[in-house]
Amino acid sequence: MRATDLSELAAFEAVARHRSFRKASEERGVTASAISHAVSNLETRVGIRLLNRTTRNVSATDAGAMLLAQLSPALRDIGSALDALNQFRETPFGKVRINAPNSIAPFVLGPVMGELIRDNPKLELEIVATDRLVDIVEDGFDAGIRLGESLREGMVAVKIRPRLRFAVVGSPAYFETKPIPRSPADLTAHVCIRNMYPSGAFYPWSFARDGEAIDVEPRGPLALHDHELMVEAALAGIGLAYIWEARAKPYVESGRLVECLQAWCPPEDWLYLYYPTRRHMSAGLRAVIDAMRV
Numbered sequence: 401m402r403a404t405d406l407s408e409l410a411a412f413e414a415v416a417r418h419r420s421f422r423k424a425s426e427e428r429g430v431t432a433s434a435i436s437h438a439v440s441n442l443e444t445r446v447g448i449r450l451l452n453r454t455t456r457n458v459s460a461t462d463a464g465a466m467l468l469a470q471l472s473p474a475l476r477d478i479g480s481a482l483d484a485l486n487q488f489r490e491t492p493f494g495k496v497r498i499n500a501p502n503s504i505a506p507f508v509l510g511p512v513m514g515e516l517i518r519d520n521p522k523l524e525l526e527i528v529a530t531d532r533l534v535d536i537v538e539d540g541f542d543a544g545i546r547l548g549e550s551l552r553e554g555m556v557a558v559k560i561r562p563r564l565r566f567a568v569v570g571s572p573a574y575f576e577t578k579p580i581p582r583s584p585a586d587l588t589a590h591v592c593i594r595n596m597y598p599s600g601a602f603y604p605w606s607f608a609r610d611g612e613a614i615d616v617e618p619r620g621p622l623a624l625h626d627h628e629l630m631v632e633a634a635l636a637g638i639g640l641a642y643i644w645e646a647r648a649k650p651y652v653e654s655g656r657l658v659e660c661l662q663a664w665c666p667p668e669d670w671l672y673l674y675y676p677t678r679r680h681m682s683a684g685l686r687a688v689i690d691a692m693r694v
Contacts (some may be wrong), residue, residue: 405445406478411438412450413475416460416468418538427497427540479682492683495524498673499536500545503627505529507562507646508545508671512691523684531625532598537676542685548669557672560692565667567645568605569657573637580660581640584614591639592618596625605642607664614664618642631657670694 414424415435425432443450450464460468485493500508509527516523528534528541536544545560568581574591581587584607595603595618602623604615620639624630627643634641634657641648645665651657673692675685 408438408442408445409471410475411435412442412464413468413471414540415439415451415458416464417472418540419458421458423539491520491522492687493522494682494684495526496543496682496684496688497526497528497541498543498545498688499528499530499534499539499541502529502531503644504545504564504671507564507644508560508692516687516691520684520687523687525688536674542682543673543675543688545671545673547671554677555674556677557674558689559670559694560673561671561694563667563670565645566606566642566665567648567659568640568642568661568665569634569648569652569659570640571635571637571657572655574634574639575658580658584616584661584664587616587618587640592620593630593633593639593641594618594620594623595630595642596623598625607661608666609664
């Protein structure tokens with residue numbers, strides 16, 4: 401098999417798996433037109449249409465679906481065989497794509513990126529930070545990071561650092577007109593900056609102490625899904641924000657924000673790096689896990 405044949409097959413597999421030329425091009429690090437050209441060449445060579453294309457959708461034909469079912473495991477085996485060569489290198493080689501929630505990525509990946517690149521100069525890290533719920537298999541990631549929530553079957557989860565906790569903060573100017581809350585029940589008398597998922601759904605502020613758990617539905621005129629914007633809103637005195645303590649820390653230490661309800665904000669569940677069971681763990685991913693695991 402020629403190298404061009406394998407490249408065309410890999411391009412087709414990426415498009416069929418993602419159902420998108422754009423996503424396939426992003427995964428393979430080439431232009432969408434190059435991916436389209438490779439797939440067209442493959443279809444011309446085999447004499448069969450493998451993909452149905454419209455202006456909005458891409459889907460595999462029956463022949464394409466059959467090829468994809470056999471091709472995906474074969475390409476994984478090839479990738480595993482190539483990655484096995486890492487044992488003959490001093491450091492891991494290749495690309496590792498990681499997805500992480502935007503709100504926690506700086507605290508999880510920030511402390512380890514420099515060390516990973518310095519210690520593994522032939523390693524390429526691609527990190528996509530988004531609070532959108534991502535299917536790491538469909539979107540071509542090697543691994544993802546989430547809080548200790550249930551993961552779908554077929555995933556391996558590795559506990560990683562750090563363990564985060566939420567904090568309730570407000571500006572000194574805000575507390576000039578409002579008393580500092582002493583318990584979650586006091587929040588009913590406060591203006592709160594509501595936390596919103598990218599989908600538009602709201603999530604409660606969760607508290608716990610001495611075995612007692614309380615969820616509060618915050619009330620206020622402003623709803624945000626970005627923690628940086630929540631910090632800015634709290635600094636502006638709009639209301640109280642419920643954000644990661646690590647994000648609030650520099651502002652609390654400088655006196656620009658005041659933290660409250662500390663006794664009611666225990667650490668969250670552990671964070672986990674997860675990856676598909678069936679996917680061979682590359683030397684690069686192993687290096688990432690070793691740098692992050694508890």
